[in-house]
Amino acid sequence: MRRLLLSVSATLWLGLGTGCASAPGARSSSAPSATATGRGGAAATVDERATAAALELLKAGGNAVDAAVAAASVLGVTDPYSCGIGGGGFMVVYLAQDKRVYTLDHRETAPQALERSRFYENGGLVPFDALVTSGLSVGVPGSLMGWSEALRLYGSRPLSDVLQPAIRVAEQGFDVDSTFFEQTRHNVSRFRDFPSTATLYLGPDGQPWPVGSTFKNPGLARTYRLVAQGGVPAFYRGELAQAIVDTVTHPPVAPGASRTVRPGVMTLDDLARYEALVRPPVTSSYRGYTLYGMGMPTSGGLTLALTLNLLEAYAPTKLSRADFLHRYLEASRLAFADRNAFLGDPAFVSVPEAGLLSRDYAAQRRATLDLTYASKGAVAPGNPFAFQEPAPAPHTSLPEVKRPAAEEWVLNKETTHITTSDAAGNIVSYTCTIESEGGNGMVVPGYGFLLNNELTDFDLPASPELPHPNAPAPGKRPRSSMSPVLVFKDGVPVLALGSPGGSTIITTVGQTLVNTLDFGMPLEQALAAPRVSQRNSPDNTSQAEPEFIASPEAAALVALGHRFTNAGPIGALTAIRFNPDGTVTAAAEPRRRGGGSARVVTPVK
Numbered sequence: 001m002r003r004l005l006l007s008v009s010a011t012l013w014l015g016l017g018t019g020c021a022s023a024p025g026a027r028s029s030s031a032p033s034a035t036a037t038g039r040g041g042a043a044a045t046v047d048e049r050a051t052a053a054a055l056e057l058l059k060a061g062g063n064a065v066d067a068a069v070a071a072a073s074v075l076g077v078t079d080p081y082s083c084g085i086g087g088g089g090f091m092v093v094y095l096a097q098d099k100r101v102y103t104l105d106h107r108e109t110a111p112q113a114l115e116r117s118r119f120y121e122n123g124g125l126v127p128f129d130a131l132v133t134s135g136l137s138v139g140v141p142g143s144l145m146g147w148s149e150a151l152r153l154y155g156s157r158p159l160s161d162v163l164q165p166a167i168r169v170a171e172q173g174f175d176v177d178s179t180f181f182e183q184t185r186h187n188v189s190r191f192r193d194f195p196s197t198a199t200l201y202l203g204p205d206g207q208p209w210p211v212g213s214t215f216k217n218p219g220l221a222r223t224y225r226l227v228a229q230g231g232v233p234a235f236y237r238g239e240l241a242q243a244i245v246d247t248v249t250h251p252p253v254a255p256g257a258s259r260t261v262r263p264g265v266m267t268l269d270d271l272a273r274y275e276a277l278v279r280p281p282v283t284s285s286y287r288g289y290t291l292y293g294m295g296m297p298t299s300g301g302l303t304l305a306l307t308l309n310l311l312e313a314y315a316p317t318k319l320s321r322a323d324f325l326h327r328y329l330e331a332s333r334l335a336f337a338d339r340n341a342f343l344g345d346p347a348f349v350s351v352p353e354a355g356l357l358s359r360d361y362a363a364q365r366r367a368t369l370d371l372t373y374a375s376k377g378a379v380a381p382g383n384p385f386a387f388q389e390p391a392p393a394p395h396t397s398l399p400e401v402k403r404p405a406a407e408e409w410v411l412n413k414e415t416t417h418i419t420t421s422d423a424a425g426n427i428v429s430y431t432c433t434i435e436s437e438g439g440n441g442m443v444v445p446g447y448g449f450l451l452n453n454e455l456t457d458f459d460l461p462a463s464p465e466l467p468h469p470n471a472p473a474p475g476k477r478p479r480s481s482m483s484p485v486l487v488f489k490d491g492v493p494v495l496a497l498g499s500p501g502g503s504t505i506i507t508t509v510g511q512t513l514v515n516t517l518d519f520g521m522p523l524e525q526a527l528a529a530p531r532v533s534q535r536n537s538p539d540n541t542s543q544a545e546p547e548f549i550a551s552p553e554a555a556a557l558v559a560l561g562h563r564f565t566n567a568g569p570i571g572a573l574t575a576i577r578f579n580p581d582g583t584v585t586a587a588a589e590p591r592r593r594g595g596g597s598a599r600v601v602t603p604v605k
């Protein structure tokens, strides 16, 4: 059965096209490869120029952390609607010399003066679209502090060196591809409302720069140079910090723009006080593998660990693929029930981490799972507090959320994942974002980068006084789903991976782990496999890609009561697999988001 089902998936995958170079929507005609195997270090990103920058650092003797930051800074130029210094991220680092995993939280943070009441107006909520394109939703950016801390603590090159490839790409320009063009096109009307954005990302005719034209970003090159010379203080203090504060508090709207752009309340002090935080990884095990994920304020690590704890009791070899997938979807549903109820910034919320990770808790929750039929609706959270010492006060009922965090319900958003390794065995799994495609739409005038709208990742209860673990508060970090992960077996690295996709990030990473670790799929096949995502939906429906819905597995799941809605493409993974012969295989999506780029320093045929 297993072989049969694997071959079904393989057929589906092959049917999607094997290479991004010839696929419609490929990012460039220069044929980046989505998979590479070899030695001496590796990098996989969504963009060939970012991967090339990582390789440049690795070839010059830099380590995996230098390579990841170089790639991220290039993505700030070439993939500016997904990530950049106006945003934040979560980085998981393995240092071979220490044999330890470190994680670095550089999530955007709510300004100190941002009272929750600002998200409410006239007895209701500020409309979602208005919040996205506003100063209100801008969190204090964390990327640059994260890059700087990552290099200082774990890297081998100074920021001034690592930024050089990005400065070059920003100055010399790059060819606009169809992905960049399409992402700009989606944003034309709001970009036109901000002259600083329109003059950068739209041509003189107010339209996106055409595919094949050369796009340069001298403003961002200047910003990167300022930072290369002045370090992080050049961003978090002084003229640049002032420009960020001015943009947030006095949005640079075009005269006559139809949209009302609500100002935010960020101050110079908020920027000066920003900290990237080294946190303990979320450590869990699954069938003899050890997983290191990112802790709160991203829910990714804990939700993934809980899903896999629930699933571990079911042997994939003893079940049909559909029966196993049924358990996977129901486990994911249970895990999301707890995620939604309990997880928030740990500086503000008592997160029941030990309880959620306890095997006894997983056993109790698993006992509620119907092995024969899909849940007909959302399931209630459990009580993980009872499974930890000392048990904090029992959980009280969760207030109704009027508007869940954007990442729960807005699909096809942006964000990006970078995976790198080096010859010494160091590894980085790094997800970064500016939240929506194009962030909040405002380029900081003269500095060439978009600001994030990360504060739309807060949940909004029906009224501002109701409690919720992920409700906004001054100085709070909104709950994320970003799930950079490292997998080891007996202390030896096996896999590094991550993805964008809002809350589907967790299910995309989970499904890829299951396909790889349980079903033995080769990495490139696991990345290409059609996706399905269950996040405790209010009915028996999971979101899925059309290729999944058309599969025999989906038909078998429908017979078990599952339903599927077409979500279009879900996620865009990058990963590195550490092979038993000492080589590594780096892989990026072959097709989604136009396909990515994976390279190794010394390829093996």
Ligand code: GLU
Pocket: 407, 412, 413, 414, 415, 433, 435, 436, 454, 457, 479, 480, 481, 482, 499, 500, 501, 502, 503, 505
């Ligand atoms: N803001 C989302 C998060 O932190 C990521 C956005 C996306 O991937 O679409 O989880």
